[in-house]
Amino acid sequence: MKFLCTILVALLPTFTFARNADSLRFAALGEKLAEYYDAMQREPLEVQKGECDFLIDTATDSLTRQFIALDVYRYYINSPLMGAENVAVHVYDKWFASGRVKMKSASELRDAQVYADFNRQSLIGEKAPQLTMQTPDGQSVGLFDKPAEQFSVLYFYDIDCPKCHLQTLALTALLNAHDYPIHLYPVYVSDNRQAWDMYIKEKMVIDGVEVTHLWDPSVESDFQRKYGVTQTPRMFLISPDGTIVGRGLDVAALEILLNEAFAPKILAYGSKESEGLFDGIFSMYDGKPGVAQVKGIADYISDKTLAVGDSLMFRQLAGDFLYYLSTRSGEGFKEGLKYHIDKNIHSQPSVWRSHDDSLKVVGFAGIMYDLLSKASVGSKVPSVKVPGELYTSRSVRNTSRKLDRLRGKENIIIFYTQGCEVCDAQKAAARALFERGDDAILTGQEHKSLGLKAFMVNVDLLMDENPALASQLMDSFDLSSLPYIIKTDARGVVLRRYMSL
Numbered sequence: 001m002k003f004l005c006t007i008l009v010a011l012l013p014t015f016t017f018a019r020n021a022d023s024l025r026f027a028a029l030g031e032k033l034a035e036y037y038d039a040m041q042r043e044p045l046e047v048q049k050g051e052c053d054f055l056i057d058t059a060t061d062s063l064t065r066q067f068i069a070l071d072v073y074r075y076y077i078n079s080p081l082m083g084a085e086n087v088a089v090h091v092y093d094k095w096f097a098s099g100r101v102k103m104k105s106a107s108e109l110r111d112a113q114v115y116a117d118f119n120r121q122s123l124i125g126e127k128a129p130q131l132t133m134q135t136p137d138g139q140s141v142g143l144f145d146k147p148a149e150q151f152s153v154l155y156f157y158d159i160d161c162p163k164c165h166l167q168t169l170a171l172t173a174l175l176n177a178h179d180y181p182i183h184l185y186p187v188y189v190s191d192n193r194q195a196w197d198m199y200i201k202e203k204m205v206i207d208g209v210e211v212t213h214l215w216d217p218s219v220e221s222d223f224q225r226k227y228g229v230t231q232t233p234r235m236f237l238i239s240p241d242g243t244i245v246g247r248g249l250d251v252a253a254l255e256i257l258l259n260e261a262f263a264p265k266i267l268a269y270g271s272k273e274s275e276g277l278f279d280g281i282f283s284m285y286d287g288k289p290g291v292a293q294v295k296g297i298a299d300y301i302s303d304k305t306l307a308v309g310d311s312l313m314f315r316q317l318a319g320d321f322l323y324y325l326s327t328r329s330g331e332g333f334k335e336g337l338k339y340h341i342d343k344n345i346h347s348q349p350s351v352w353r354s355h356d357d358s359l360k361v362v363g364f365a366g367i368m369y370d371l372l373s374k375a376s377v378g379s380k381v382p383s384v385k386v387p388g389e390l391y392t393s394r395s396v397r398n399t400s401r402k403l404d405r406l407r408g409k410e411n412i413i414i415f416y417t418q419g420c421e422v423c424d425a426q427k428a429a430a431r432a433l434f435e436r437g438d439d440a441i442l443t444g445q446e447h448k449s450l451g452l453k454a455f456m457v458n459v460d461l462l463m464d465e466n467p468a469l470a471s472q473l474m475d476s477f478d479l480s481s482l483p484y485i486i487k488t489d490a491r492g493v494v495l496r497r498y499m500s501l
Contacts, residue, residue, distance in 0.1 A: 026067050033071050037079075045083050045124065049090045056095055062102075069101040077115060082248060083124040092116045118228040122247055128154075128238045129226035133187065133214040136197060141214060143185065147308045148240045150350075151182045151261060153254065156227065156234040158189050159199045167233045168203050170251035175208045180258050181350045184211045189224075189232055191217035240309025264354030267316055269361070270323030278324045285332075288500075294336025297321065298343055306344075311351050318344040319361050326368055329481055334498040338372040341365045371478040380404060381413075381492045382476045386469065387462070391434050391454040401455060404492025408453030412501070415477065415484040418460045423483040429501035430454045 036055070040048050052072045059065035069091065076088035092112050095101040103109045121129045128144040135141055143154070155171065157164040168186075175184065186204060188196045200213055216223060223229055227236065237246030237257050246257045281297060282289050301321060305314035322345065325337035345352065345365040352362050375381060381403045390399050390406070403413065412430060416423035434454070459479060462470040477484060478498075485499040 029064075029067065030071060033068065033075075037075050041081060045086045048087050052087060052091060053094065056091075056101070066101055069095050070103065073112070082246065082253070085119045085247075086123045086125070089116045089120050089123065118225055118230060121225070122227045122236065122244060124244055124247060126244050127242050128152075128236070128244050131216075131221045131223055131226065133216045133221055133223075136200070136213055136215075141212060143214075144238065144242050147242060148183065148238075149306075149309070150240055151180075151258070152238040153182055153184045154227070154236040154238060155184065155186045156189055156223070156229045156232055157186060158232045159192070159195055160190070161232045164233045165203070167235070167251055171254075172204060172206050174251055174255055175206050177208070178258075179208055180262060182209050182258070184209050186211065186213055187223065188213070188215040189229060191215075193217075240311070242309075262353075264356060265312060265315075266354070266356050267319060267360075269316075269319035271320070274320035275324055278321065288330060289332040289336075291332050291335040291339075294325070294332050295339045298336065298340040302344055306348070306351070314344075314348075315351060315357065315361075319357075322361060322365055322368075326364070329498070330500055331496065331498040334372065334478075335377075337368060338376075341369050341372070371480055374476060374478045375486060375494050375497060377494050377497065379494055381486075381488055381494060382472070383492070384469070384472060384476075386455075386457055386473070388455050388457040391431065391456070393434055393452070396431075396434075403455075404488070406453050406455055406488070406492075407451075407490070409451040409490050410453075410495070411488045411490075412452070412454040412499075413486050413488065414454065414456045415459050415473070415479055415482055416456060417482045418458065420482060426483045426485060426501050427456055430456070433501075 033055075036051075040051060043051070056065055056069045056072065059068055073088055073091045073096070076084045076091065093116065096103055096109060096112055097116070103112065120126075130145045131143040133141055133143070144152075155167075157168060171184075175182075184206065186200075188199075190196075196215065204211075204213070227234065233250075235246075235249040235251075235254060236244055237249060237254060239245050239261075245261075246254065249257070278297075279287075282293070285293055298321065301314065301317045305311070305317060318340070321340060322337075325333050325340060328334075328337075345361060346369070352358065383402050383404045385400050385402050387398070387400045390397055390401060392408070406413075414423075414426060414430060416427060431454075433452070457473075459470065459473075459482060462473070473479065477486070484497075485501065486497040487495045487499060489495055
């Protein structure tokens with residue numbers, strides 16, 4: 001394309017020299033411009049705008065500049081390519097409306113002004129203009145005044161329009177054949193209420209997506225100018241954040257855009273970069289955040305991505321956070337992980353739709369959730385007799401006790417494995433409570449009236465001597481990572497879990 005542009009610029013003096021000759025002498029320049037337009041079709045719109053400005057600006061005499069500017073403008077207003085209107089409006093604003101280049105006549109300039117006015121608000125990349133319209137039952141509906149949760153299709157049609165009949169038939173078939181997570185807004189542009197009701201019932205039976213039928217018989221919303229509805233049908237695709245990503249669509253083009261939008265994007269989760277990000281966030285809590293802090297990050301991820309329509313970023317951050325939390329221990333991380341799975345995985349099935357995410361995120365979250373659901377806060381521990389060491393303020397002894405009948409006002413149960421330094425440290429911390437006589441710090445009660453007990457269970461010993469009991473405990477508690485410490489009340493109800501002493 002740059003080579004072609006160089007040739008065009010080199011030829012401009014020739015065309016300038018011939019400006020007083022017959023206008024057919026511009027034919028060669030027109031042919032070169034046509035080649036240039038073809039070469040630019042795949043370039044981004046901003047690049048096309050810049051290239052067109054360069055061509056127009058390079059011509060030093062007024063006739064050649066006028067010829068190029070008009071040729072560029074006419075090409076783009078007549079181009080069937082989506083987005084061409086952006087360039088046409090840009091050329092009008094910069095060169096014709098400003099007076100830097102004159103059009104052939106005042107009427108042509110007025111037509112160009114009308115074209116720009118009826119297109120500039122609904123160009124590709126612009127925020128969709130807000131509309132307020134009425135449903136068939138008279139309810140007022142505001143469109144695009146805030147971010148949505150899904151893509152929107154805005155379809156302007158008339159019941160007496162032959163092309164509309166064909167597009168409505170094709171649109172109905174498409175949306176009934178696919179479960180696109182979109183909201184369809186069919187807008188009837190005329191004012192025959194009875195005929196409209198009949199048309200909806202007979203021609204627009206759509207069950208595959210959410211549909212809100214609208215009209216504005218008094219045209220108070222100014223939809224014609226805002227969306228350039230000078231003829232029907234007229235169809236737009238708007239992203240969840242309110243950006244116009246498709247305009248002037250037929251159903252075939254809409255299907256292509258929807259398939260691209262909802263094609264599964266394969267993401268990788270749990271990278272070193274994401275781990276560093278979350279480590280940095282939790283460093284302010286010395287790496288030991290409380291439950292509220294972890295829940296706050298889960299809420300923040302949702303609020304800053306999904307709530308504003310960015311489902312791709314939501315998937316990335318939510319998946320990364322899932323993998324990060326799954327490798328962390330401690331009450332804050334574990335309880336926060338359960339909350340994160342509830343809020344951002346299980347409650348968002350429309351986001352985690354791909355086969356890849358079913359394995360990497362949904363399946364993995366399900367495994368973690370099964371573990372986290374064992375012995376949840378508020379549930380009662382199983383009434384099963386288990387051997388272990390029982391610590392009280394008066395004695396230490398090996399005994400077997402039912403876990404729901406340890407008989408302390410509050411009870412600390414520690415599941416541990418041999419040769420585990422963290423386990424040894426937690427056991428020592430528990431023993432120290434009784435040795436110092438300050439076990440009341442766990443509840444704030446007076447030591448004499450507390451009745452705190454600690455029960456330590458050697459999981460390795462159980463697996464060797466009583467595999468059936470060990471299996472029963474693993475079904476009841478999350479013993480995937482030891483030590484595992486819970487606190488219960490006198491009735492065996494779980495008060496806290498994943499504790500650190």
